[in-house]
Amino acid sequence: MFEPKARSTDPITSHMAAESAKDLAKKHRERIIQCLGQGPCGCSELAKRTGLDPHQVGKRMKELEQEGLAIPTGRTVMSRSGRQEREWTFAIPY
Numbered sequence: 001m002f003e004p005k006a007r008s009t010d011p012i013t014s015h016m017a018a019e020s021a022k023d024l025a026k027k028h029r030e031r032i033i034q035c036l037g038q039g040p041c042g043c044s045e046l047a048k049r050t051g052l053d054p055h056q057v058g059k060r061m062k063e064l065e066q067e068g069l070a071i072p073t074g075r076t077v078m079s080r081s082g083r084q085e086r087e088w089t090f091a092i093p094y
Contacts (some may be wrong), residue, residue, distance in 0.1 A: 028060050032057060047080075074087075
């Protein structure tokens with residue numbers, strides 16, 4: 001599982017932020033996975049469904065892909081800004 005990290009040379013506040021980000025990132029991933037269960041979509045739609053910022057969703061998608069929980073469908077969809085973005089779907093881990 002992805003865990004935010006701070007370098008050993010970072011100030012204590014960075015270590016505190018990394019620790020608090022663990023729970024937040026986990027909650028974001030859980031919300032995204034739940035929404036992917038409703039059907040494939042792009043990050044813009046996931047942001048709308050989850051109430052998260054599209055940037056937050058984008059960061060979590062790479063983590064979910066690395067964990068084998070989400071995969072790109074190979075298709076693109078229109079983002080809210082009018083650009084093409086990858087469509088994602090839920091992947092059942094084996």
